[in-house]
Amino acid sequence: MLHRAGFLLATGHPLRIMSHPLDSIFRPRSVAVIGASNSPEKFGYIILKNILEAGFRGPVYPVNPKAAEILGRPCTPSIADLPPGVDLAVIIIPAKAVPQAVAEAGQRGIQSAIIISGGFAEAGEAGAALQREVVEASRRSGVRIVGPNCQGVNIPPHGLCASWPLLTEQGEIAVISQSGTVGAALMDWASQEHVGCSAFVSLGNRCDVDETDLIDYLAQDANTRAIAAYLEGIKDLDRFRRVVSGCTKPIVILKSGRTAEGRRAAESHTRSLAGRDELYTALFRQLRIHRADSLEDLYDAAKALAYLPRPAGRRILTITSSGGSGILATDWAEWSGLQVAPLPGPVAETLRSLLPAHCIVANPLDLTGDGTAALYRKVVEATAPHFDYQVIIFGDPILQAADVVTPGAPQLVIFLGGAEVERQERARMHQKKVPVFPTPERGIRALARLFAFDGVAA
Amino acid sequence: MTRPPAGDRTRWLPEAEAFRLLAGYRLPVIAHRLATTPEEAAQAARDLGCPVALKVVSPEIPHKSDVGGVRLNVATPEDAGAAFTTILDRLTPHPSRLTIQGILVAKMAAPGTEVIVGMVRDPQFGPAVMVGLGGIFVELYQDVAFRLPPLSPAEARAMLGELKAAPLLTGYRGQPPRDLDALAACACAVARIAAEHPEIREIDLNPIIAHERGCMIVDAKILVHE
Structure with missing residues (x-):
């Protein structure tokens, strides 16, 4: 199998041109699972199984001194016995053995390690001391570390699910998360809807690789169009500012711990008002980072930023089969600073001649309960030149709805009340890379993200 | 209530000294x-x-x-x-x-709209500049905007535009619009002071009375680290 940006040597051994220090995490040639296990409830089993089932194309080496084979793969007794050319180690062994494993991985030429094991800085002073040993081993050996105490890495375009649950849907959203579960939830939604992800990295205790390293990588990753992150704090603010300033891809961050932190009774008004959260707000705004205020908002914003085209302006036309949804969309549009402009007279006349008499030719344009894909298409074509964005709300089980929308066109699609037809058409649209939002509120708020930094000095 | 923040060797500059420092940055001081x-x-x-x-x-x-x-x-x-x-x-x-x-x-300054411009130095973020609706109700309304320097005049204007009370500054109910450029210049000067005086921990210019032309700082608190 030929790898991207690579070529095959006569030996059949894939060789890639290493273009980024973190390539060994995102696009390893081969993977060793240190602490692979035969017990189905253990992560050493689950992760090996997920790597195999996600369709990783390179060699996979379970390492376990006691087992002959696991999941049909022959075991290697120790890291030292691994063949040369292993790029990535996934480490799932007791914490006290991890520093040694990192050192051995370095000696074997392994470039990066994902440490799933817990029992480090999150677990008191003894754990913190062990983590310092890991950092020391990493520095000495040059092995880059993700984690420890993390949920691993999942790179669908590379078939590398060194994480759980098993999710393989490819897409253009990269997920960085300081919480394994929060990141997995996001990726789960994206898989469920066939939106998919380009990468998921669980930061864990981020003793080495941090959010800034990952943004630096993802900024140049061909599979990623938008970066979504859940963070509790930023590890190195100066480097973060520098790297994000140079990143041209949209970033949306859900930053938790927003209440009370950093506030205290203070002498100056400025001090009393300058909680950490206000400073994060200022920082994000200046770096043009979108700020999400819930997990759903993070997901919706990432979808919009990855897949919706840039709008030319704020004038929207809502086309709906549901009057109520049209009004909800209009309310949210007004609150979000979008312009619900009236239909130009001649366009309205044309539409009246095209549509059944009971359709309401206005903005929102209501096709009423018997809106069909054919009617939608007529309206979409006739009005496209006159608005910056069309908000297309499918408010019923509208068959072939996916044929109405055009990938890359300035169209926001909202689908609700369509049951099984909705689920099928939504999947079809997502496969066409047209994002679909579940409610007028979530759709319009996601669209408004595209205007968030209008007028903000660069 | 009347002590500087605990655990720090900090002191408030006497107001006349604070005014002198501000005037040195060409800020309009009463x-x-x-x-x-x-x-x-x-x-x-x-x-x-x-x-x-x-x-x-x-x-x-x-x-x-x-x-x-x-x-x-x-x-x-x-x-x-x-x-x-x-x-x-x-x-x-x-x-x-x-x-x-x-x-x-x-x-006494001529009547106008009360605005606050402030600065605080955060251990992680460094200096942050704040503008807001001023006066004694600052903490009640919390109508403020923050930026991390460096701060351009355009960005300072954008901060003022972000305030809920922005219409009070741009001519509300027949009142004259206030001098936004003069206020923006205050915010930029505060950012400069923060950059050039690492010993200054906090600045509160509250209120600054904003007029149709110009503005006037009538109260200034500056916290310095010894």
Whole structure:
């Protein structure tokens, strides 16, 4: 199998041109699972199984001194016995053995390690001391570390699910998360809807690789169009500012711990008002980072930023089969600073001649309960030149709805009340890379993200 | 309540010193004199022109109006002399328990919209500049915007535009619009002060009275690390 940006040597051994220090995490040639296990409830089993089932194309080496084979793969007794050319180690062994494993991985030429094991800085002073040993081993050996105490890495375009649950849907959203579960939830939604992800990295205790390293990588990753992150704090603010300033891809961050932190009774008004959260707000705004205020908002914003085209302006036309949804969309549009402009007279006349008499030719344009894909298409074509964005709300089980929308066109699609037809058409649209939002509120708020930094000095 | 933040060797600059530092950055500071006797207060009022404001100057009293340390709109030099005495008599805690450097006599600024410009130095973020609707209700309304320097005049204008009270500055209900460029210049100067004076921990310019042309800083608190 030929790898991207690579070529095959006569030996059949894939060789890639290493273009980024973190390539060994995102696009390893081969993977060793240190602490692979035969017990189905253990992560050493689950992760090996997920790597195999996600369709990783390179060699996979379970390492376990006691087992002959696991999941049909022959075991290697120790890291030292691994063949040369292993790029990535996934480490799932007791914490006290991890520093040694990192050192051995370095000696074997392994470039990066994902440490799933817990029992480090999150677990008191003894754990913190062990983590310092890991950092020391990493520095000495040059092995880059993700984690420890993390949920691993999942790179669908590379078939590398060194994480759980098993999710393989490819897409253009990269997920960085300081919480394994929060990141997995996001990726789960994206898989469920066939939106998919380009990468998921669980930061864990981020003793080495941090959010800034990952943004630096993802900024140049061909599979990623938008970066979504859940963070509790930023590890190195100066480097973060520098790297994000140079990143041209949209970033949306859900930053938790927003209440009370950093506030205290203070002498100056400025001090009393300058909680950490206000400073994060200022920082994000200046770096043009979108700020999400819930997990759903993070997901919706990432979808919009990855897949919706840039709008030319704020004038929207809502086309709906549901009057109520049209009004909800209009309310949210007004609150979000979008312009619900009236239909130009001649366009309205044309539409009246095209549509059944009971359709309401206005903005929102209501096709009423018997809106069909054919009617939608007529309206979409006739009005496209006159608005910056069309908000297309499918408010019923509208068959072939996916044929109405055009990938890359300035169209926001909202689908609700369509049951099984909705689920099928939504999947079809997502496969066409047209994002679909579940409610007028979530759709319009996601669209408004595209205007968030209008007028903000660069 | 009247101590600088705990655990730090910090002190509030006496207001006259704070004004001098601000004036050095070409910021518009209200005309003022420091008086140590009722007679000096009366003379200062005469020189500056009435009405004047009198404010007690003590590093231990950052919120002067909370302790009866401020008199506004004093109409005559004689009243200024009397106000000097009244302030010290009614001050709580009693002046004998405080370090009092005198009473600042300042010209009353023409009426306008009260704005706050501030700065705080955060251990992780470094300096952050704040603008907001000023006056004594700042913390009640929390109508403020923050930026991390460097700060351009355009960005400072954008901060003012973000305030819920922005219409108060751009001409609300027949009032004249306020000088946004002058306010933006204050914010930019505060960012510069933060960059050039690492020993300054916090700045509160509150209120700045915004006028149709220009603005005037009438109260300034600057916290320095020793």
